[in-house]
Amino acid sequence: MARKNAFYAQSGGVTAVINASACGVIETARAHKGEIGKVYAGRNGIIGALTEDLIDTGRESATAIAALRSTPSGAFGSCRFKLKSLDANRREYERLIAVFKAHNIGYFFYNGGGDSADTCFKVSQLSESMGYPLQAIHVPKTIDNDLPITDCCPGFGSVAKYVAVSTLEASFDVRSMAKTSTKVFVVEVMGRHAGWIAAAGGLASDHGIPVVILFPEIVFNEAKFLKRVDTLVKAHGFCTVVVSEGCHNADGSFLAEQGARDAFGHAQLGGAAPVVANMVKQALGHKFHWAVADYLQRSARHIASATDVKQAYELGRKAVELALAGHNAVMPTVERISDVPYKYRIGMAPLAKVANVEKFMPRDFITRDGFGITDKCRRYLTPLIQGEDYPKYKNGLPVYVTLKNVAVAKKLAAFELK
Amino acid sequence: MARKNAFYAQSGGVTAVINASACGVIETARAHKGEIGKVYAGRNGIIGALTEDLIDTGRESATAIAALRSTPSGAFGSCRFKLKSLDANRREYERLIAVFKAHNIGYFFYNGGGDSADTCFKVSQLSESMGYPLQAIHVPKTIDNDLPITDCCPGFGSVAKYVAVSTLEASFDVRSMAKTSTKVFVVEVMGRHAGWIAAAGGLASDHGIPVVILFPEIVFNEAKFLKRVDTLVKAHGFCTVVVSEGCHNADGSFLAEQGARDAFGHAQLGGAAPVVANMVKQALGHKFHWAVADYLQRSARHIASATDVKQAYELGRKAVELALAGHNAVMPTVERISDVPYKYRIGMAPLAKVANVEKFMPRDFITRDGFGITDKCRRYLTPLIQGEDYPKYKNGLPVYVTLKNVAVAKKLAAFELK
Numbered sequence: 001m002a003r004k005n006a007f008y009a010q011s012g013g014v015t016a017v018i019n020a021s022a023c024g025v026i027e028t029a030r031a032h033k034g035e036i037g038k039v040y041a042g043r044n045g046i047i048g049a050l051t052e053d054l055i056d057t058g059r060e061s062a063t064a065i066a067a068l069r070s071t072p073s074g075a076f077g078s079c080r081f082k083l084k085s086l087d088a089n090r091r092e093y094e095r096l097i098a099v100f101k102a103h104n105i106g107y108f109f110y111n112g113g114g115d116s117a118d119t120c121f122k123v124s125q126l127s128e129s130m131g132y133p134l135q136a137i138h139v140p141k142t143i144d145n146d147l148p149i150t151d152c153c154p155g156f157g158s159v160a161k162y163v164a165v166s167t168l169e170a171s172f173d174v175r176s177m178a179k180t181s182t183k184v185f186v187v188e189v190m191g192r193h194a195g196w197i198a199a200a201g202g203l204a205s206d207h208g209i210p211v212v213i214l215f216p217e218i219v220f221n222e223a224k225f226l227k228r229v230d231t232l233v234k235a236h237g238f239c240t241v242v243v244s245e246g247c248h249n250a251d252g253s254f255l256a257e258q259g260a261r262d263a264f265g266h267a268q269l270g271g272a273a274p275v276v277a278n279m280v281k282q283a284l285g286h287k288f289h290w291a292v293a294d295y296l297q298r299s300a301r302h303i304a305s306a307t308d309v310k311q312a313y314e315l316g317r318k319a320v321e322l323a324l325a326g327h328n329a330v331m332p333t334v335e336r337i338s339d340v341p342y343k344y345r346i347g348m349a350p351l352a353k354v355a356n357v358e359k360f361m362p363r364d365f366i367t368r369d370g371f372g373i374t375d376k377c378r379r380y381l382t383p384l385i386q387g388e389d390y391p392k393y394k395n396g397l398p399v400y401v402t403l404k405n406v407a408v409a410k411k412l413a414a415f416e417l418k
Numbered sequence: 419m420a421r422k423n424a425f426y427a428q429s430g431g432v433t434a435v436i437n438a439s440a441c442g443v444i445e446t447a448r449a450h451k452g453e454i455g456k457v458y459a460g461r462n463g464i465i466g467a468l469t470e471d472l473i474d475t476g477r478e479s480a481t482a483i484a485a486l487r488s489t490p491s492g493a494f495g496s497c498r499f500k501l502k503s504l505d506a507n508r509r510e511y512e513r514l515i516a517v518f519k520a521h522n523i524g525y526f527f528y529n530g531g532g533d534s535a536d537t538c539f540k541v542s543q544l545s546e547s548m549g550y551p552l553q554a555i556h557v558p559k560t561i562d563n564d565l566p567i568t569d570c571c572p573g574f575g576s577v578a579k580y581v582a583v584s585t586l587e588a589s590f591d592v593r594s595m596a597k598t599s600t601k602v603f604v605v606e607v608m609g610r611h612a613g614w615i616a617a618a619g620g621l622a623s624d625h626g627i628p629v630v631i632l633f634p635e636i637v638f639n640e641a642k643f644l645k646r647v648d649t650l651v652k653a654h655g656f657c658t659v660v661v662s663e664g665c666h667n668a669d670g671s672f673l674a675e676q677g678a679r680d681a682f683g684h685a686q687l688g689g690a691a692p693v694v695a696n697m698v699k700q701a702l703g704h705k706f707h708w709a710v711a712d713y714l715q716r717s718a719r720h721i722a723s724a725t726d727v728k729q730a731y732e733l734g735r736k737a738v739e740l741a742l743a744g745h746n747a748v749m750p751t752v753e754r755i756s757d758v759p760y761k762y763r764i765g766m767a768p769l770a771k772v773a774n775v776e777k778f779m780p781r782d783f784i785t786r787d788g789f790g791i792t793d794k795c796r797r798y799l800t801p802l803i804q805g806e807d808y809p810k811y812k813n814g815l816p817v818y819v820t821l822k823n824v825a826v827a828k829k830l831a832a833f834e835l836k
Contacts, residue, residue, distance in 0.1 A: 014594045016587075044597035072587050074594035081598050164815055169434075169490050169717035172818060176432045176492035179462035180499050185713055208820060273710075274689060291712035292691075295603055299587035303720055305814065385814030396723065396803030397582055400590060402626060 003035060004106025006323075007049060008057075009042035010074040010141075011112030011119075015155030016162075016301040017312035018111060018141050019075050023068040024316025025109050025139065026057050030065075035324055040103060040408055044077035046110075046119065050092060050415055052099050054408040067401035069313060070391040072301035075403050081417075083119045086126065093126045095415050100127075100134060102411045107135050107323045111316075113142035113153070114358060117331060121351035124329040137319040138331040138351055141312075143298045145196035148357040149349040150333035152384055154315055155298065157308030160200035161385035162300040163189050163242070166293065167201040171209040171240045174289070178238035183286040184229060185240045188256070188273035189293055191216060192246040195361045197297070200381060201242030202373035210239040211372065214276065216246030217361050218370040220255060225276075226283045228371050233286060241280075243272045302398055306387025307342070318346045342383035421453060422524025424741075426475075427460035427467060428492040428559075429530030429537075433573030434580075434719040435730035436529055436559050437493050441486040442734025443527050443557065444475050448483075453742055458521060458826055462495035464528075464537065468510060469833055470517050472826040485819035487731060488809040490719035493821050499835075501537045504544065511544045513833050518545075518552060520829045525553050525741045529734075531560035531571070532776060535749060539769035542747040555737040556749040556769055559730075561716045563614035566775040567767040568751035572733055573716065575726030575802035578618035580718040581607050581660070582803055584711065585619040589627040589658045592707070596656035601704040602647060603658045606674075606691035607711055609634060610664040613779045615715070618799060619660030620791035628657040629790065632694070634664030635779050636788040638673060643694075644701045646789050651704060659698075661690045720816055724805025725760070736764045760801035 008025050010018055022041075029036040041055040042048025048055070055076055057065070068075055083092050100108065110120040117138045124136035140147050145156035167187060174185040191197040195215035205211045210232040214220060232239035248254045256272035273290040280286055311334055318332035329351045337343040365377035373381075391398040426443050428436055440459075447454040459473040460466030466473070473494055475483070486493055501510050518526065528538040535556045542554035558565050563574035585605060592603040609615040613633035623629045628650040632638060650657035665673045674690040691708040698704055729752055736750035747769045755761040783795035791799070809816040 010594070014591055047597065071590070073590035077597055078594045079598040080595070161814060165720050166714050166718070168815060168818070169719060170713040172489070172491035173432055173713045173717040176428070176496045177498070179465065179495055180497040182713075187714070203815065207815070207818070271692065289712050290710065291714050292708065292710045293714065294707050294709035295588040295591045295600075296584050296605070296709050296711065296714075299591040300584070301587060302583050382813055387814070388808070388811055390806070390808070393806055395800055396579060396805070397586060397621065397625070400586070400625070 003037045005038040005040060005104050006036050006107035006109060007040050007042065007100060007105045008109040009045045009049060009111065010076055010078040011045045011110060011116035012078060012080060013143065013298065014074040014078050015141060015143050015298050016072040016158040016304045017154050017309050019068040019071045019073070020309050020312035021111050021139050021141060021154055021316035022075060023065060024313040025320055026065050028317040028320040032320070032324060036107065040105065041076040043405065045079035045081065046083065047079045047081055047417065049096050049099050050417060052410045052412050052415065054103065055405045056408045059406040060403050064401055064403055069309065070301065071400040072299045075401070076405060082115050083122070086122055093123060094130070096123055097127055097130050097132050098412060101132050103408065109137050109139055109319050111139040111141050113144065114147060114356065117147070117351055118355035121329055121355045124351070135323045135328045137323050137327065138354065139316055139319045140331055140333070143197065144191055144194055146194040146358045146360070148354060148359045151336040151344060152334055154308060154312035156196060157305035157384035158300065159197050159297050160381060161305040162297050162303050163197055163200040164203040164385055165303055167211065167240060167242055168204040168207055168209060170291070171204055174238045174240060181287055182289045183233055183238045184277065184280050184288045186243060186273045186277045186288060186290040187240070187293060188243050188245060188291070189297060191244045193358060193360065195244050198242050198244035199361060199365065199373050199377055203378065203381060204240070205372065210236045212239060212241045213371055213373065214241065214243040214247040215361060215366060215370065216244045216248065218366065219250050220247050222279065226280065228369065229280055230284055241276060243276050245272055247272055301391055304389050305385045306389040307384055309389040314346055322348060339379045339383060342386065421455045423456040423458060423522050424454050424525035424527060425458050425460065425467060425518060425523045426527040427463045427529065428494055428496040429463050429528060429534035430496060430498060431561065431716065432492040432496050433559060433561050433716050434490040434576040434722045435572050435727050437486040437489045437491070438727050438730035439529050439557050439559060439572060439734035440493060441483060442731040443738055444483050446735040446738040450738070450742060454525065458523065459494040461823065463497035463499065464501070465497045465499055465835065467514050467517050468835060470828045470830050472521065473823045474826045477824040478821050482819055482821055487727065488719065489818040490717045494823065500533050501540070504540055511541060512548070514541055515545055515548050515550050516830060519550050521826065527555050527557055527737050529557040529559050531562065532565060532774065535565070535769055536773035539747055539773045542769070553741045553746045555741050555745065556772065557734055557737045558749055558751070561615065562609055562612050564612040564776045564778070566772060566777045569754040569762065570752055570802055572726060572730035574614060575723035576718065577615050577715050578799060579723040579803035580715050580721050581615055581618040582621040583721055585629065585658060585660055586622040586625055586627060588709070589622055592656045592658060599705055600707045601651055601656045602695065602698050602706045604661060604691045604695045604706060604708040605658070605711060606661050606663060606709070607715060609662045611776060611778070613662050616660050616662040617779060617783065617791050617795055621796065621799060622658070623790065628654045630657060630659045631789055631791065632659065632661040632665040633779060633784060633788070634662045634666065636784065637668050638665050640697065644698065646787065647698055648702055659694055661694050663690055665690055719809055722807050723803045724807040725802055727807040732764055740766060757797045757801060760804065
């Protein structure tokens with residue numbers, strides 16, 4: 001087998017551990033220099049491939065690559081750029097193949113969520129039909145935890161840990177203040193369609209905290225919600241509300257809708273917390289506080305789940321191993337063997353079954369009243385937030401690496417993004 | 419000297435380390451059983467004293483008290499309840515003395531900010547004139563860091579660390595996304611009058627992050643602010659804005675009061691971040707994300723500063739030692755000896771000089787343009803966020819203690835709070 005180069009790119013919203021997957025890919029490729037030559041990374045994700053803006057990761061020291069394991073965000077830059085369908089924009093797919101061909105790239109590692117799994121699959125299909133076979137492996141990543149087949153998605157465990165810890169801590173705060181001041185604390189978390197992240201707030205309820213969760217999977221019912229808050233405040237003197245940014249009314253409108261839309265045409269959300277908090281104030285008169293965690297939650301490497309970091313790395317490593325074993329159009333997955341003690345193995349799923357499938361919270365993970373999580377959900381979530389994987393600190397701040405990101409010389413004519 | 423009991427109460431907004439001070443007070447009192455009998459805590463702060471709702475901390479195990487050191491929030495409950503002036507409400511002060519007398523309390527340890535220092539001072543004065551001498555010692559606590567004389571205030575170092583770490587992490591996130599998506603990230607932090615907390619966000623700028631800080635000490639100037647953001651985004655491709663909740667216009671109105679309304683047309687309270695973010699969007703067109711840290715920042719014991727935890731404990735311990743040495747109407751303080759290496763000693767200040775004095779950011783801690791921190795400010799802040807003091811974890815969550823909080827039998831008639 002002639003030695004080929006590899007291409008790696010980060011896609012979509014970044015996470016606290018996507019660089020751990022990058023670390024797994026690059027370190028494993030470096031350990032197989034006989035089969036894999038250079039590892040090129042796309043500067044700002046797939047845009048880097050389209051514009052032939054490749055980064056030579058070979059210019060980074062082993063120390064710098066190892067430091068990716070404990071550095072949040074996307075070290076090579078990510079992008080929100082969804083390739084259109086093959087019919088609508090064959091030009092972009094052909095360009096990708098041309099760039100891969102020009103740089104002797106035989107392995108395509110795409111690190112992202114559902115949209116990028118779809119892109120990865122299409123690139124694999126097209127490369128074959130164009131006579132330039134490419135091994136396309138998708139490395140799962142999404143804090144939304146909504147990819148199918150895999151037990152969980154790297155990035156989620158760390159957000160879940162952040163949300164569970166923060167909900168617990170802020171709830172202790174409200175409990176202290178409730179006698180004369182704040183009685184209801186509302187924290188807004190991410191999760192546009194699936195309530196996995198919001199569910200993690202429910203883990204605080206194991207510690208005596210009354211928590212109301214507003215899931216995107218459950219249509220918002222103001223009267224029922226206010227009644228639940230009222231009951232809990234009467235019983236405990238306070239309560240905490242964890243509201244998903246994707247919480248919506250019966251007509252589908254988000255509680256938080258701002259009007260702005262992102263590059264994929266999704267509504268840009270943020271602001272459900274003040275809406276909910278004011279609702280409580282108006283109806284029940286309780287003093288409130290609210291927080292919107294936004295990027296803080298998905299970048300919080302300082303409180304990352306050790307389990308999540310480990311899996312992110314292992315899935316990156318496995319992606320390379322799958323490629324070396326000749327696989328194509330697949331994604332390494334986490335296969336859970338047991339909850340307690342937590343055991344799992346790394347498996348594999350065909351991209352044909354991954355692309356364009358979203359995994360929501362099963363109804364039996366949510367309590368009957370729609371405001372809490374069940375024991376089944378707890379058994380699922382608890383292993384994913386296990387362990388702390390602290391970064392090193394210097395002068396009171398974490399030591400996160402910024403790579404040199406040296407560009408590879410271009411070989412092709414410029415390409416205009418449309 | 420006849421053995422007297424002690425009374426300890428937590429006042430105002432709680433912090434990640436106020437319980438570490440409680441731990442210092444109680445453990446030190448326990449080590450001096452010859453001089454100090456029981457340590458009673460006020461349930462929900464000073465209200466517990468007024469209503470004779472005392473907690474017998476002697477009912478808590480040594481292990482539980484030790485665990486306070488790593489538990490955020492106020493373990494006995496706090497309150498927002500400011501005693502009026504002596505003239506306006508002598509009745510309350512007299513009630514305090516009556517409760518102290520009934521329970522043979524000779525030591526009053528009040529753990530709070532500026533308002534409670536004032537209360538502590540008045541109680542001390544009145545007790546003498548009423549012929550029931552009481553040793554009143556104030557234990558400093560405020561995330562706002564605005565008490566005079568002391569170099570810093572317990573609670574602040576941990577919030578500063580949280581804000582510095584979170585700003586760094588979220589900025590790495592924005593930097594990853596900026597090519598095609600979010601270019602400006604806005605995080606709102608606490609500090610209604612003083613910009614100490616916002617200043618901590620500036621520590622991220624040591625790591626290559628372009629940060630714009632909006633201080634309460636600097637009148638907001640929209641045109642200058644937008645120009646600064648524009649310059650930074652053009653130079654770096656992105657920027658992060660740290661806005662203090664106390665940021666205000668020339669007419670004194672808070673930014674948070676002026677803009678966003680929720681779906682029901684209610685003004686959003688405490689939302690300077692969305693106001694600023696929308697301003698940037700309107701003027702410069704950049705995609706934004708915003709976060710409001712709110713309680714998450716002051717309860718974040720998981721990322722507490724080891725220096726802060728240590729000082730909080732030491733100030734609690736010193737309060738008891740000062741009382742045993744016969745002092746009255748004083749507050750233990752942190753006296754900085756050197757920045758690098760950081761050295762300090764615990765000193766003492768008379769409450770007469772502490773009460774009703776607020777310490778703002780010196781102008782030379784803020785850059786000339788008003789949007790950043792100077793090296794002098796860095797030298798001040800850096801030691802305060804040094805070191806990590808991680809709590810223990812179980813099942814992925816921190817182990818925080820909830821005390822039994824057993825009530826002491828009442829001896830007096832009920833007292834109605836007005």
